[in-house]
Amino acid sequence: MAPETPPPRIACEGVTKIFAGGTEAVRDVNLTFEPGRTTALVGPSGCGKSTLLRLIAGLETPTSGRIDIAGAPPSETLRHAGLSVAFQDPSLLPWRSVRGNIELALQLARQKAADREVEDLIDLVGLGGFAEARPAALSGGMRQRAAIARALATRPGLLLLDEPFGAVDELTRQQLARDLPKLWEARGTTTLLVTHSVSEAVLLSDRVIVLTPRPAEIVADIAIDLPRPRDPDGLRAPDAAALIDRVVAALSEGMALPDRGIAAQ
Numbered sequence: 001m002a003p004e005t006p007p008p009r010i011a012c013e014g015v016t017k018i019f020a021g022g023t024e025a026v027r028d029v030n031l032t033f034e035p036g037r038t039t040a041l042v043g044p045s046g047c048g049k050s051t052l053l054r055l056i057a058g059l060e061t062p063t064s065g066r067i068d069i070a071g072a073p074p075s076e077t078l079r080h081a082g083l084s085v086a087f088q089d090p091s092l093l094p095w096r097s098v099r100g101n102i103e104l105a106l107q108l109a110r111q112k113a114a115d116r117e118v119e120d121l122i123d124l125v126g127l128g129g130f131a132e133a134r135p136a137a138l139s140g141g142m143r144q145r146a147a148i149a150r151a152l153a154t155r156p157g158l159l160l161l162d163e164p165f166g167a168v169d170e171l172t173r174q175q176l177a178r179d180l181p182k183l184w185e186a187r188g189t190t191t192l193l194v195t196h197s198v199s200e201a202v203l204l205s206d207r208v209i210v211l212t213p214r215p216a217e218i219v220a221d222i223a224i225d226l227p228r229p230r231d232p233d234g235l236r237a238p239d240a241a242a243l244i245d246r247v248v249a250a251l252s253e254g255m256a257l258p259d260r261g262i263a264a265q
């Protein structure tokens with residue numbers, strides 16, 4: 001089934017974010033994301049990855065530059081439920097069950113799920129049997145997975161994930177890494193994800209953007225042209241390992257820039 005809203009093209013033009021107080025988190029980012037592709041943003045801790053994602057989500061406004069999602073500002077896309085986010089802090093409503101949280105997202109978007117669609121999503125994120133559980137009865141990783149299911153429920157054209165598997169155990173993480181890209185591909189979702197994990201970025205994405213230490217600037221833009229479906233075990237193959245090495249080398253390059261990272265310490 002097609003997504004509720006078609007996957008948009010996203011353009012960031014000269015995007016800079018300086019917070020009140022003077023912290024410059026993002027500097028002059030120029031990027032275009034093509035519809036239906038998955039892109040990972042990778043960079044050292046505190047470099048400005050989440051800020052860039054929040055800017056694209058319309059949850060922050062750029063200090064200068066502009067962001068355009070299919071011809072409209074991000075706030076517009078957010079309002080039309082064409083965009084879903086699952087961030088580190090899952091922010092589920094505590095008095096609603098997993099199913100209730102997902103159904104609320106659908107109600108707010110004035111959508112109805114097809115038969116069994118909510119159940120299928122709950123199963124997909126490995127929460128079968130926990131549909132009626134409230135967030136307090138779930139582990140941190142389970143809450144994150146519930147938030148992913150909620151983000152997917154409205155079939156957004158644009159899906160923004162910030163460290164979505166941060167609290168998820170390794171085996172479940174591997175299962176999600178197998179299953180979620182299949183769903184994004186089937187739906188044609190444009191997905192942007194922030195991760196600390198270089199191997200996860202290579203496993204999930206069509207493209208990895210490597211950012212410098214704060215303020216985040218682009219140090220490398222690496223195409224991940226590995227065949228799909230991909231399997232975590234496949235990361236040991238020479239072509240995948242070479243891509244991981246390229247991403248790691250770009251991270252080191254960013255750290256070595258004169259005013260950043262190691263050089264700035």
Ligand SMILES: Nc1ncnc2c1ncn2[C@@H]1O[C@H](COP(=O)(O)OP(=O)(O)OP(=O)(O)O)[C@@H](O)[C@H]1O
Nearest residue numbers: 019020023025044045046047048049050051052214
């Ligand atoms: N609302 C805010 N007000 C002021 N400073 C902020 C705000 N949000 C983030 N920052 C600062 O901006 C910088 C970048 O933060 P951000 O959360 O984007 O980094 P990150 O790369 O996502 O970090 P991590 O990988 O550790 O999650 C940090 O120095 C942070 O303290």
